Amino acid sequence: MTKIEAYIRTHLLEAVHHALDELHVHGMTVIDVRGMGSSKGVHHLYRGSEYTLTLTPRLKLEIVVNDDQVEEVVEAIRKASYTGEVGDGKILTVSLGQVVRIRTGEKGEGAL
């Protein structure tokens, strides 16, 4: 089993969600994060004090899939979260030890 993690732009969640649906991937966890990378960051202005916050709002997605699905899911996420502008983000894969479904106690593939 593998966990796919993706850092994406906040407003592209719907698009990724849609792309996953088409692959019949229905399980996902979303986390509000702040990220920095190649992009410049955002300017804030409060009573004349200007701040450039390099950390800008992003979403982190975590999707546990069977290993055979990894390729297509990664590709689907990439397409759906692509804009071509600096700041699009990254997709990572982490291989998991075990996966347990709390409700049933099923392990491994059955847990999804």
Added chain:
Amino acid sequence: MTKIEAYIRTHLLEAVHHALDELHVHGMTVIDVRGMGSSKGVHHLYRGSEYTLTLTPRLKLEIVVNDDQVEEVVEAIRKASYTGEVGDGKILTVSLGQVVRIRTGEKGEGAL
């Protein structure tokens, strides 16, 4: 060393916390997340516009333990976060490279 990750229902945090105490596991990190899976999601109604938000509030737990503790901890979490209703969540394990305790610089088991 292994990191146990669990997606659970928000109101079961206290229960899991309690279960971990009994195993003398005192280190944990909790993250507010939104998740989707088999459960239907929640209906919102604003001035006649109805939305079904498939992403519902969940908690993600991250617990670093020694490999020999993994089984009992996973089981303890499963029991404590179990309701039997769709939406209970998942537990994952990720094997770690190294673990460092910032305060002391201790590595590995000593870091916990």
Added chain:
Amino acid sequence: MTKIEAYIRTHLLEAVHHALDELHVHGMTVIDVRGMGSSKGVHHLYRGSEYTLTLTPRLKLEIVVNDDQVEEVVEAIRKASYTGEVGDGKILTVSLGQVVRIRTGEKGEGAL
């Protein structure tokens, strides 16, 4: 490729940020979390009801780096997030399968 994860004190973000800059590491994702460990937790008082919240605000940092950089980055984070008081936190490393840059589709080292 490796993902370095660190649980640190919220007010030390700037310091770590600075330390990473010096290593020319510009990519990072920051997550607001609550953590417990050796430290006692914080007292809240509302109309005579006192609560000790063992979960206190912390930040989780996620930094993807090339394997050759892991050591120096971990060390840099440790130095920057060190106070010597109980509650400084932990640093973990997780080895990744693949890493993809959404904007370009580059994989592996090129993705950073």
Added chain:
Amino acid sequence: MNPNVVPTRRRPASILIVPFCALAAIGPSLASAQGTAPAAPPAISAADSVWLAVSTALVLLMTPALALFYGGMVRRKNVLSTMMHSFALMGTVSIIWLLLTYSLAFGKSSGFIGSLEFALGNGISMKASYPHTAMTVPAGLFMLFQMMFAIITPALISGAIAERMKFGGYLLFTSLWAILVYAPVACWVWNPDGWLYKKGVLDFAGGTVVHLASGVSALAACIVLGKRKALEQHEPVLPNNITTTLLGAGLLWFGWIGFNAGSALAMNDIAVSAFLSTHVAAAAGMLGWMLCEKLRYGRATALGGASGLVAGLVGITPAAGFVTPLSGILIGLIAGVLCCLAIGLKHKLKFDDALDVVGVHGVGGAAGAVLTAILADATVNSAVDASLKSNGGRGGLIMWQIIGVLTVAAFAFVATLILMKITQAIVGVRTTNDEETQGLDLTLHGEAGYNL
């Protein structure tokens, strides 16, 4: 007993003290003439009417203020349902009051409940004053002013039943309560024919009618309702937004000026005294509560300060127009400290009074009523003089004031128990465990307070 010498919170405004404007306008001669010939109702005073209209608007604002005060203290998942408890009564009780309960409270009466003479808003003049007591303001305005009191009183109860009551059940219960508890009690104490009123019981702005009645009813209501699951499971119950509660407290202080100083029903020395004693009592209440916290817990909190100023305002409500400024400080201080201690009762006695309505309004209201009898000063308000006389001195006044407190408390408690049981039988009162854990905002109203 000749009503013209009955001490009232109303008469000073209209007869014993002649409104300034009349003075300025018509001069002492006619003024004293009025004093001696109450038969002829005093002319309507535009200035007094403006003051009462403004006070009415101020008291109107207190219910949204209460929504904020309470809303900030509950958990985020229940913030809207809690605020709705106050807002919704601005809808239901306003209509009920105009159509029915104003008449039950202020219509001609045998002493226990008013007649239907004003039912459906009949016979409420926008030009002439309320017929049964001498006033210098139009009856319609007096009715509106009293309406605001009728709205906020049941809303106060909502703090006790927060986070676990069915919305339908809440609406039914509060409507019944407005008719069967508030109206009678208001009649007893404020209707010129009311039996407690005739005994010279002093309640300037509602210590008994508003705070004691709601505080005691809160106790009965939360006993019937039972504890929140979170308490049983010892989960921490953290207020979602104390800045909202502070805002509510600030607006309550502002509105309370209309509540107390407006209860003089005219702009005169009584109104000014009430304004002053009210303000310093709020100040002293805040300091008293914070001091109590500092001594007991080592720190003074913002929530404590907000609670303390409300406690001070509750304590001074029955006394406002009857006491000196220094007595105002004393009452506020006592109320602040006392309520700070009283909110501990619920833990000992194991009832779940979510937002401490019993400790603040019940205890504070009772204390205020008794302190009023002790500190009421004839030099501040000649009505006190009359009241002392008709009760054969201070002792008699205190005794009757205590009798008033006990009767109202007993009635409100029993009646509320019954009404809650009836509601339980008809539509139910308690939400399901699932609704309670998920939060009432989403499960009962389909909304989230914050989507931040």
Added chain:
Amino acid sequence: MNPNVVPTRRRPASILIVPFCALAAIGPSLASAQGTAPAAPPAISAADSVWLAVSTALVLLMTPALALFYGGMVRRKNVLSTMMHSFALMGTVSIIWLLLTYSLAFGKSSGFIGSLEFALGNGISMKASYPHTAMTVPAGLFMLFQMMFAIITPALISGAIAERMKFGGYLLFTSLWAILVYAPVACWVWNPDGWLYKKGVLDFAGGTVVHLASGVSALAACIVLGKRKALEQHEPVLPNNITTTLLGAGLLWFGWIGFNAGSALAMNDIAVSAFLSTHVAAAAGMLGWMLCEKLRYGRATALGGASGLVAGLVGITPAAGFVTPLSGILIGLIAGVLCCLAIGLKHKLKFDDALDVVGVHGVGGAAGAVLTAILADATVNSAVDASLKSNGGRGGLIMWQIIGVLTVAAFAFVATLILMKITQAIVGVRTTNDEETQGLDLTLHGEAGYNL
């Protein structure tokens, strides 16, 4: 036609009904004398002036209240830009009104637009009353009171164009609108020389001038602006903070007392009637909307309650000083239910009226205006009698009221289309996609509403 018998929302305050204070002071004799000799302007009344000053302050508060009401309903990334839409007009329109538009609205007029006699604040006395109608308050105060109406009216429109309009474009458009739409319409309906005013059209506090005009203009404005991207992409658009919206609604209710009861321009029976009918209409509006939701969606919401009380207030605005309390309940109820249904139109007709200005203020304003003609009661306000007479009875009044609604609606709609197009040509009206996705707070103002 002799202006002295023209029915007006103003005259009752000053001539047909004699202010209390005058009464109390000078006695019936002179009072009736005034009634018969309006040539001699009535004396300035301090009490009436206090009431109008207070009412002005209350209406002033309504614009910040609107900022909160609207601000809570948008997405968190646009909360400040939305609140700025209301606050900024407190800056621009206040100045424009003093320098120009007060004169265009209330200066001597041919019936369609006022002269420049008061331009740059000239000839506005702080001592003497407005010269063209009999009033008991200083002209400067009357001008200030009207200024607050001029501010909030264009601010109401901002709800329709929220989350996607350029700030510069917004400021230009609203300034043009204040001059070229609000001033003329106010002149037609409220200027004693106004052509609709002379026809005896009844608009007590602005159902036509304020709500209908802004509601219809909102439709035109959001048509020109187009839909938000989020809607096209069917993203959920969740209100960021409904507690803020509830606070705004509470403050609006509070301020609306000044808006409606203050429009009597004196403290008298008309003011009291207006206060009462306004309050119960708000109450009934809240209940109506919540009932409608309960029946349609199975649950009543807090946002619905807040929307309903505003709908009730919108509905009663033109009627306030003309109808009985029971009619007030009826109007509020109808407005609440009607607006609850009307906000569905935008989905059918596919225009993006972000915060339902059309459904609430357009529909509610129109309904209120017509209901005013149907329910206006001569026993409440003798101006109704005059208006009925001059229109040859109820039928004629209703007809003229409808004509008034249609003319104002048509004018406001067309004029707004043109002004939006002009603004588009000069500075542009629509933000870029990028600004819209990132949020206007950061992209247009460089701020985040919340850094929690």
Added chain:
Amino acid sequence: MNPNVVPTRRRPASILIVPFCALAAIGPSLASAQGTAPAAPPAISAADSVWLAVSTALVLLMTPALALFYGGMVRRKNVLSTMMHSFALMGTVSIIWLLLTYSLAFGKSSGFIGSLEFALGNGISMKASYPHTAMTVPAGLFMLFQMMFAIITPALISGAIAERMKFGGYLLFTSLWAILVYAPVACWVWNPDGWLYKKGVLDFAGGTVVHLASGVSALAACIVLGKRKALEQHEPVLPNNITTTLLGAGLLWFGWIGFNAGSALAMNDIAVSAFLSTHVAAAAGMLGWMLCEKLRYGRATALGGASGLVAGLVGITPAAGFVTPLSGILIGLIAGVLCCLAIGLKHKLKFDDALDVVGVHGVGGAAGAVLTAILADATVNSAVDASLKSNGGRGGLIMWQIIGVLTVAAFAFVATLILMKITQAIVGVRTTNDEETQGLDLTLHGEAGYNL
């Protein structure tokens, strides 16, 4: 010099201009009689009393409003401690004022400090007017009105010392300041025996007493306290909730009507002028600041708009009842732009004035005082005429006004330095580094503002 011809902000309300109500009631004859025989105090006017009571309530609301205004601007971890800084003074200063400082400010005086004649609230009548100047309102009400000014002035200082001051130290310092700085300054400028008052220095509603004094003291206080660690470490300091600050600004604008127009102490042409100039100054101040931001930073912000309207209100405070509406616009505009630039000083001069009290209230207050002398208009307020005469023309008035500014500034600055040092010695003023990093809400008060 005969006090009866001393120009005052108070006399116009009572003698030079006869209250409307009196006019309406008693007619010109007696009116002019009053004008010529000030010896006999004018009758109490109910209408004037209502206006002052309402104004008092409005100013009361300004301190909670300030708590919101400031609370929204600090970091979330300090929101409650910052709000407490305002709320707590509603407790302490209210009591201190009644018991002591009212007498020190307004008791019979040698010119520098008042006697103890009113100490412990003695001799403050609820019926008769303040003995040392002719007024048409009861002394008790005048005392209450002034109390609200005494509360908010030290609260203004709290913005400068936010996020790093011990709560105990804050309470001690502000109490000392209320007694040893506010009372004397109020005596100099507003007591009929005050030495600056006798020089004909014009301060209608507190430009010198309230804003300049607090602004300069803020500078001294934050110098003693030192910089926040966050600033030294160049961490971004982001306001936690600007919607809260906007709400505060809206309520401040609302309350300021009472602050300025209420300072006429009667409902008359002066009050109306003050209301009008105050409102347009706030409007112009908002536009001025936003314009300044637009030019300097390319964007206008919501926080800037809120700051600008406050700056405009600060600027007009000393001038309100003395200038024409157009001068009001000018003063507001200047104040808005000037303060927008002035808040940059702290970066250059390296003092940590957290919420820009120096830049807004210090600079704005000083500018307002001088502009008052330049623009004060005898046709608006005959007191200006008297003041010009007694100072030998405009030049003399300006000179004396500047002397007033400099003396008050010097005194407030030095006295604050000393009081802060004393406080430091007794209970300490600065929180520990740990408290500062964790946030004062949790460490000093044991609360979190938000548990969302």
